[in-house]
Amino acid sequence: MADSTAKRTCRVCGRTYDYPEPGSLATRTACESCVSIPKDVRRALSTMRSRIDRMSREIERLKSDRPAS
Numbered sequence: 001m002a003d004s005t006a007k008r009t010c011r012v013c014g015r016t017y018d019y020p021e022p023g024s025l026a027t028r029t030a031c032e033s034c035v036s037i038p039k040d041v042r043r044a045l046s047t048m049r050s051r052i053d054r055m056s057r058e059i060e061r062l063k064s065d066r067p068a069s
């Protein structure tokens with residue numbers, strides 16, 4: 001087991017992947033399926049993903065604030 005390989009989270013789609021993985025084109029910040037997306041688009045997608053993450057957390061927080069009826 002090489003300890004240089006780590007689980008990373010793709011900043012574009014949010015999935016976890018191993019990095020570095022032999023034969024994989026994945027980079028430090030993008031998984032193999034997102035690495036071919038143009039950099040500008042990737043940046044826009046990662047901005048939206050972090051917004052969605054934030055909103056999801058906020059929704060969970062609001063849901064837990066009010067008792068289920």
Ligand SMILES: [Zn+2]
Binds near residue numbers: 013014031
């Ligand atoms: Zn990805």
